[in-house]
Amino acid sequence: MREIQMVDLQRQYQRIKPEIDAAIQKVIDGAAFVKGAEVEQFARHLEAYTGAKHVIPVANGTEALQIALMALGLKPGDEVITPTFTFIATAEVVALLGLTPVVVDVDWGTMNMSAEAVARAITPKTKAIVPVHLFGQCADMEPLLRIAREHNLYVVEDTAQAIGARYTMGDGRTMQAGTMGDIGCTSFFPSKNLGCYGDGGALMTNDDALAQKIRIIANHGMTIRYHHDMIGVNSRLDTIQAAVLDTKLPYLDAYIAARQRAAAYYDKALGGCSRLDIPERSRHSTHVFHQYTLRITGADRDAVRQALSEAGIPAMVYYPIPLHLQKAYQDPRYKAGDFPVAERLAQCVLSLPMHTELDEEQLAYITEHVLRAVNA
Ligand SMILES: *Cc1c(COP(=O)(O)O)cnc(C)c1O
Numbered sequence: 001m002r003e004i005q006m007v008d009l010q011r012q013y014q015r016i017k018p019e020i021d022a023a024i025q026k027v028i029d030g031a032a033f034v035k036g037a038e039v040e041q042f043a044r045h046l047e048a049y050t051g052a053k054h055v056i057p058v059a060n061g062t063e064a065l066q067i068a069l070m071a072l073g074l075k076p077g078d079e080v081i082t083p084t085f086t087f088i089a090t091a092e093v094v095a096l097l098g099l100t101p102v103v104v105d106v107d108w109g110t111m112n113m114s115a116e117a118v119a120r121a122i123t124p125k126t127k128a129i130v131p132v133h134l135f136g137q138c139a140d141m142e143p144l145l146r147i148a149r150e151h152n153l154y155v156v157e158d159t160a161q162a163i164g165a166r167y168t169m170g171d172g173r174t175m176q177a178g179t180m181g182d183i184g185c186t187s188f189f190p191s192k193n194l195g196c197y198g199d200g201g202a203l204m205t206n207d208d209a210l211a212q213k214i215r216i217i218a219n220h221g222m223t224i225r226y227h228h229d230m231i232g233v234n235s236r237l238d239t240i241q242a243a244v245l246d247t248k249l250p251y252l253d254a255y256i257a258a259r260q261r262a263a264a265y266y267d268k269a270l271g272g273c274s275r276l277d278i279p280e281r282s283r284h285s286t287h288v289f290h291q292y293t294l295r296i297t298g299a300d301r302d303a304v305r306q307a308l309s310e311a312g313i314p315a316m317v318y319y320p321i322p323l324h325l326q327k328a329y330q331d332p333r334y335k336a337g338d339f340p341v342a343e344r345l346a347q348c349v350l351s352l353p354m355h356t357e358l359d360e361e362q363l364a365y366i367t368e369h370v371l372r373a374v375n376a
Pocket residue numbers: 060061062063086087089090132158160161186187188189199200201
């Protein structure tokens with residue numbers, strides 16, 4: 001059996017090596033390492049894929065979130081609601097801009113932001129909601145969008161883990177993750193479902209004025225060369241990364257299907273076990289399985305992880321500490337026990353190897369050892 005990896009980027013590369021190598025070589029030959037034609041070409045292709053009117057590539061997903069909040073013109077003291085069970089980037093940019101992060105609990109089954117919790121957290125200072133489409137399926141956007149409309153709030157989707165996921169509205173319309181709110185932010189970090197060979201990210205929006213503002217902010221706030229009308233940042237997707245992404249984008253649906261096949265195998269092998277819960281599916285969203293995350297309910301999660309590690313199976317804890325319990329984000333408004341679902345998830349989640357290259361032999365070995373470990 002091949003060695004089991006959490007993410008197998010090497011083998012994925014080998015399958016399309018000639019195409020990737022040629023695309024990278026072309027950039028080197030042209031030497032337009034910044035702002036090469038590939039960047040805009042990839043943006044147009046991602047617009048076609050997602051249905052977003054505008055895609056603006058930037059340097060990474062964290063900066064995409066930061067630029068989104070800057071483009072919305074939020075001011076220090078404005079409150080931004082975000083789930084407490086997520087990667088730190090979401091709250092980090094809120095805090096960096098002097099805005100006030102307001103965290104809310106998540107749903108036990110989908111592990112995504114709960115719309116009821118968001119409704120309860122709204123105050124006169126609330127200006128935006130940042131739902132995170134965690135692990136690859138969309139947060140429940142329809143109620144969130146309704147709440148945002150009622151209270152005149154912006155919605156910025158963090159779709160770093162869910163590019164390609166589709167959400168079906170009550171009227172039957174299906175929309176891509178990242179295209180439902182005012183702005184969608186994604187990451188092309190190598191291990192993400194559409195990953196480049198370094199850092200990368202993008203913003204998506206259907207709003208022409210916002211798109212214009214985002215482009216200006218990402219380019220030093222510059223409208224005409226050396227005329228700076230806004231305070232901006234320097235955030236660019238390298239041409240080489242754009243070339244890699246443009247080569248990989250046509251394979252994204254096949255990559256998602258491969259992840260879904262691995263998830264279906266995990267479901268079938270583990271679904272009958274009473275000591276764990278397999279990932280619950282949203283009724284409204286497809287799941288693109290950035291992660292396949294178990295909740296270990298009838299055994300000690302860390303002991304299970306250790307046993308898997310001894311069997312040569314990597315497994316990861318995303319995320320061990322909710323935002324409100326992180327040292328840097330301590331806030332007199334929050335204490336342990338305030339967000340019981342997120343706190344319980346932090347104790348029991350375990351993500352299994354998930355990537356496009358898992359084969360049946362590996363999946364059989366992994367699931368056999370998971371069952372052995374939880375029943376030990
Ligand atoms: C990866 C990730 C980010 C940040 O993306 P980078 O490109 O690493 O800056 C933000 N939010 C979530 C949920 C992520 O998973």
